Amino acid sequence: MDYIRIVFRIIGGLCLFLYGMKVMSDGVQQAAGDRMQRVLNFMTKNRFVGVLTGMAVTALVQSSSAVSVMLVSFVNAGLLTLTQAIGVIMGANIGTTTTAWIVSLIGFQIDISALALPAIGIGFFMGAAKWKYQDLGGAFLGFGFLFLGLQFLTNALPAVNPESMEFIRKISDLGFLSVIIGMAIGTAVTLLMHSSAATITLVITLAFREVINFEISAAMILGANIGTTIDAIMAAIGTKTAAKQTALVHVLFNVVGSIIALIFFRPLVLLVNFLVPGSPEGAGIATHLAMFHTVFNILGTLVFLPFVHQFAALVSFLIKDKDGKQGMPKPYRLEYQHSVRSTPDLNIIRAEKEIRDMTGLASSMFAGVSKVLSGFREEGDKTAAVDALVTEMKDKEEYADEMRVELTRFLLECTRQQLSHQSEEKVYQLLRIISDLEDMTDDCYSVSLLLDRSVKKNLRFKNKEMEALAPYVAQVEDFLSFVKGHVGRSITEEQAVFAEQLENAVDKSRDKLRKLGRKRIEAGEDVKTELLFIDVVRRIEKVGDYCYNIAESLMRS
Template sequence: MVYLGIVFRIIGGLCLFLYGMKVMSDGIQQAAGDRMQKALNFMTKNRFIGALTGMVVTALVQSSSAVSVMLVSFVNAGILTLTQAIGVIMGANIGTTTTAWIVSLVGFSIDISALALPAIGLGFLMRSAKWKHKNFGEALLGFGFIFLGLNFLTDALPTVSPESMEFIRKISNLGFLSVIFGVFIGTMLTLLMHSSAATITLVITLAFGGVINFEIAAALILGANIGTTIDAILAAIGTKTAAKRTAMVHVFFNVAGSIVALIFFRPLLALVDFLVPGSPIGVGITTHLAMFHTVFNLLCTLVFLPFVTQLAALVSFLIKDKDGKQGRPRPYRLEYQRATPSTPELNIIRAEKEIQDMAGLASSMFAQVSHVLPGLRGEGNKMEIVDALVDDLKDSEEYADEMREELTRFFIECTRQRLGRQSEAKVYRLLRIISDLEDMTDDCYSVGLLLNRSVRKDHIFKNKEMEALVPYVSKVEDFLRFVEEHLGASISGEQALFAEKLENDIDKSRNKLRKLGRKRIEAGVDVKTELLFIDVVRRIEKVGDYCYNIAETLIEKG
């Protein structure tokens, strides 16, 4: 019963520590606002900036697993290439070392019991107050819970000694086999807890209490580095080949790095002893372990970073491309990554790429209409042309409906998480854009149906009308390209004026075309044909209206 009580106190303290890490991470992310999302955009620059980005984002998120899971998702969605993702994975491994430094520098070097409750109290008051820096209060509150969790962990260990834990003592006396066994245990612990931070915190606490020595603790940390890859593997199940390769890179990088570290294990420990003054016993061992974790990940990154291209080629050779040229997956699905509940901003970035794809779908539908119009002026089987058009547009319109439904559900899931005010406002802007894009696809399909009806009922538009319609359609195509190019970015004042000019030009052309239709009705031509023509003009103009709505939404972002 004594040992059972110790186990429960350790588990409780560890859970409180992890909760504090989550609250602190949320507070820092809220305070960072769009700056973290801007940092993520640097991923696409080059491998070195990618590594730096991965390091910074992981330090904010406090979870390399969360970042690696989203990287798999980003590659699967086409936001990042495999080569770009590799650099970020390497940087994420460095960023995750901040956990060990927080534990070692704060948890055991000062009287944390004297800091925990004041930090929680002050953080709660700061978070509750109505002022713009309340997010810093949440970060401070998280620090308080971290202190309290560490206090519970250290209080649970004084009764534990190597003599009372015969199993650990025996394992520690097996020479280098003890190190191998330590790596295995660290891997298994992390696989079970899905958190290398939890494993490393527990290891540092056990080492500080004298339960395990420096060598075994270092081996456990190497194992935690391997075990943390499980989340990327799980995220890659059922994804495209590129995403599977990204997960494979994460596994290969961490496993290969750990194997190299085992080969040079004694020199690596000696290097840490050289860098950190003092003996690796008591309080000193916590700093030694934090430095070991940092040196290990830093050296792995420095060794492998120059070979990013070769690493990408290796995993591409091991995992063959089985995707081939496939059509759109039906039904459309966009799963919210629940492995990263504390990082909804990463999910938002992923969804933005899907919205850009939706805009591309709307643009391609309108291009199909534009391509068919000249064919209706000449000879040939017009019925076959418009039937094929309607079939294609119907399939695309149904897919757009699925996208709207899934993206809306996805963003609602995002709003259930803790979002900053900027991110929350961004979600609602994106929901408006999704609505406009889906309405746009409806009108493209409607134009196709009208053209089909005009051919089927033999209400063919006259050459003069078709000649006037082509430049009108071309202006709307220009507006669609403008919107597609600027999705995911703010629109400047000059660009806003350009969008307004496009909208006014489209409206003027619409009025001229309507007058042309009415004059022909007054001249005694077929009324049904001209009414169909006016309806086509109106539907096309609606597409331009939706483009302007989106442009206005993007202006609000700036």
């Protein structure tokens, strides 16, 4: 009965520790929002800075698995490249060692409840209040639960010793085979718990209570580094080739690094014993294990860091790029990523990238219309050019319809998760932008149909009209270019004023062109041709209206 009680106390402490880690990680990610992606994107241009960034972000969210899932999501969305992600993965493995240091330096030295309970209280009140730091309440709350779980865990084994556990004693007496078995156990436990931090915390606790010795504990830590790759693998299921390659980088780096550490296990242990004074037994074993975890990951990073590009080439060879440059794959699909380490905010960031692609699609459609319109000032048959335009616009407009349906479904799935107030506002802003973009593509297609009618019914626009139309089209192109450059982030007051000026300029040009069409009708020109010209002007102006609608949405973000 004592053993059953101890097992349940260990499981309860671990579950509370894992829950605290998830709440803290989610709170940090929600508080950071898309700023985390921008930091990662800005700080990963250089492999060395990428390592430092991975260390900092992982130490902040206290989970290398969460960072690896984040990286897979960002690479899948095209926000980061494979090469950029490699440095961050290496840094994440170093950053995750902070958990071992927290456990070894705090977990067994002070009364953890002195930290846990105040953190839970602060986190609760911060999360309950409606203010801009509400999401940080989750981080504090998770921090408190993490330490509370750690306290339960450290108090769960007061009377256990190696002599009373014959199975563990036998495993400890098998020489190097004991190390291999320990590594396998560490891998299996981490695969089950989806958290190397929880495994390492359990290992350090068992070692501190003298249930397992230093060598088996160190081997289990090597196994935990292998098992932690499971979340990256799961996050890469159903993703693009680059995301799968990123997950493979994480697997190869951790597995190969752990195998190399296993080969040089004895020298590595001697190095740790040299760096940490005192015996790796009794009270000092926790610090020795934290140092082992740190040294192992730092040495692994130093070995692999010079070969980042070769590493990228290797995984690109192992996982061939099947996505290719196929343009618009049909039908368009965007699957919501459910993962134990994923948060709705990561999926919102992914949706923003897809919406930027949709903006690029709308921009390319208007550019196609603009090109054909510029040719209307020239003599000659326009049938072939207009037919090609109509076919292109039809295909792209249908694809834009698919994007609207899938992105709307995707974002509504995000709203079913627990979102911060800021993230909810972001989702509804994105839904408005998607609607405006799809309407924009409809009008581009409508312009192509008007031009098709012009050619088929021989309703030829005058050169003077087309020359007057050219600067008007250029104004809308500039507006669309402005929107394309700012989708996904807020615009400043100065940029908002600039957008309003663009909208006013487009409206003035529209009024001028309408007057030109009406005067030509009054002068006796063909009514059908002039009305068709006014329709073209109206459709182009609506594209400008949608640009301003999007700009207004970005003002409120």
